[in-house]
Amino acid sequence: MxxxxxxxxxxxxxxxxxxxxxxxxxxxxxxxxxxxxxxxxxxxxxxxxxxxxxxxxxxxxxxxxxxxxxxxxxxxxxxxxxxxxxxxxxxxxxxxxxxxxxxxxxxxxxxxxxxxxxxxxxxxxxxxxxxxxxxxxxxxxxxxxxxLAHQWQQDFRVELPDGQVLELCSLPGVFSHGRLDKGTALLLEHLDALPSGPLLDFGCGAGVIGATLKALYPDSPVSMLDVDAFAIESSKRTLARNGMQAEVIAGAGIADAPRQLAAIITNPPFHKGVHTCYQATEDLLRQAANHLRPGGELRLVANSFLRYPELIEAHVGLCRVLAERDGFRVYAAKRAK
Ligand SMILES: C[S@@+](CC[C@H](N)C(=O)[O-])C[C@H]1O[C@@H](n2cnc3c(N)ncnc32)[C@H](O)[C@@H]1O
Missing domain, CATH: 3.40.50.150 (Vaccinia Virus protein VP39)
Structure with missing residues (x-):
């Protein structure tokens, strides 16, 4: 107990x-x-x-x-x-x-x-x-x-590399509340050339990755999944604020994600409550291939010191480093056809 x-x-x-x-x-x-x-x-x-x-x-x-x-x-x-x-x-x-x-x-x-x-x-x-x-x-x-009047929701703007501007809404307790995380910022610069088809933002937080996917790939259906009800509500508000539509899923982990995805894009979790915890991310890396189509891609940003490439190569496919900055790396791997 x-x-x-x-x-x-x-x-x-x-x-x-x-x-x-x-x-x-x-x-x-x-x-x-x-x-x-x-x-x-x-x-x-x-x-x-x-x-x-x-x-x-x-x-x-x-x-x-x-x-x-x-x-x-x-x-x-x-x-x-x-x-x-x-x-x-x-x-x-x-x-x-x-x-x-x-x-x-x-x-x-x-x-x-x-x-x-x-x-x-x-x-x-x-x-x-x-x-x-x-x-x-x-x-x-x-x-x-x-x-007392409380303004619980914090709003902020994110400019994408192609000049589009997104409005973000975040509620208390949501990751990087009220600002864009440095790792996520790096990932947003490397979202080109994703396979076409259904896309998943795993661990969507305030919805910045999912909304960016919708802006860059308006014809691809986007799903956004998070474990936290405050993140789910924030993502829904972010989508509404930008006039976008996507599926938002409250789920316990990758097992609750759709299958046959063209790509999974994520800044994956490293906390559970107050404790550092990599379990949800390790489950994601082990099971991603079951949720990707043949040729589907996993693209993620993580702290450079984390040994995710080994897990990615063991369970998804060859792991490439697309970018590195400020202690973060963007990785990409494709499931074999
Ligand atoms: C590093 S944050 C990234 C948030 C957002 N994508 C961003 O880039 O700002 C990871 C997110 O994963 C969520 N998360 C934690 N455990 C999870 C799980 N088991 N399944 C799904 N999401 C989870 C957290 O609530 C958090 O929103």
């Missing part, structure tokens, strides 16, 4: 009523807390729990409309996302107590100060490198916060 869930269960007497677990991991916590409902914005966690607890699960970027007195926020990585989630949770009608649990190295002590703006708060427990905090919500403090 996740250490944060273990800390919660050490204080189980607090969690006997109707409860919302926001951002909880897919472990046995719902079995232990029979009156809890779980809201996740991570499609992989949600999919794992679906077979056992479908009726108590909610997926999306918005707080599910439930009447609960207590909620627990599992601290996410991004400070902006924490602020958004706290603000949204305290607005839920009937909510009286807001708990927050997180790892010390994820910044739970800093986040506890964000929690304290909504009422009297204190630390309930500290164990397994995690802390559990409780805030007894004060209606006046919550109302003061509700009166």
């Amino acid at each position: 996740d250490p944060r869930s273990q800390v919660l269960l050490r204080q189980a007497e607090y969690f006997t009523g109707n409860l919302l677990l926001a951002g909880a991991p897919a472990d046995g916590l719902l079995d232990e807390l029979p009156r809890a409902q779980l809201w996740s914005w991570q499609a992989d966690e949600w999919q794992k729990l679906l077979q056992w607890h479908a009726e108590r699960l909610h997926f999306g970027y918005q707080v599910p409309a439930l009447e609960v007195e207590d909620a627990v926020l599992f601290l996410p990585k991004s400070r902006e996302l924490t602020e958004y989630l706290l603000q949204e949770l305290v607005r839920q009608p009937g909510l009286q107590r807001l708990f927050m649990v997180g790892e010390k190295k994820a910044g739970i002590e800093r986040a506890a100060r964000q929690l304290a703006q909504f009422g009297k708060s204190w630390k309930l427990d500290s164990a397994r490198h995690c802390q559990l905090w409780l805030c007894q919500l004060e209606p006046e403090a919550v109302q003061d916060q509700a009166a």
Whole structure:
């Protein structure tokens, strides 16, 4: 069981009523807390729990409309996302107590100060490198916060090498929130001569690669896949802002992607929550060939130190380096015909 869930269960007497677990991991916590409902914005966690607890699960970027007195926020990585989630949770009608649990190295002590703006708060427990905090919500403090206008979405522009300009919309917690990542920028300069046919932006984030593909290859159908509901919503807003149409898929990984693709284009993930994690990318490299047509291409940007070329050559085909800059490389490999 996740250490944060273990800390919660050490204080189980607090969690006997109707409860919302926001951002909880897919472990046995719902079995232990029979009156809890779980809201996740991570499609992989949600999919794992679906077979056992479908009726108590909610997926999306918005707080599910439930009447609960207590909620627990599992601290996410991004400070902006924490602020958004706290603000949204305290607005839920009937909510009286807001708990927050997180790892010390994820910044739970800093986040506890964000929690304290909504009422009297204190630390309930500290164990397994995690802390559990409780805030007894004060209606006046919550109302003061509700009166503040928050601009959660950040917009930015990206000029493509051919002079076209794209408008990007990103929500809190999305990769490289509000700006173009350096690695992605390098990839955007090397998207020429892709095979024609269906294209996939794997790990689409705010949708910059998918929207660029749509701009450069308007006749090719484009799919965009991400695990994170905030990324999915951002990509949808980016497409709408640019008057573009593409399929946007909330998925746990490459297994949820379409098949018979002409190309997969990606700046692939290297994090899961606060931890560095290459699993989703290694799965992508191992399984990409199953999703590509014969002659289909995998094109990706990654940190130069990562040993992806070996995996690419073992599972896709000969790996070429198309560009290198600022510690990033763009790789291309074609599936044999
Ligand atoms: C390095 S970011 C790139 C985002 C965007 N394409 C860009 O270039 O700005 C990787 C993205 O992969 C997503 N991701 C992480 N794990 C994933 C998984 N298992 N399946 C699909 N997407 C995943 C993350 O949410 C993140 O948006």
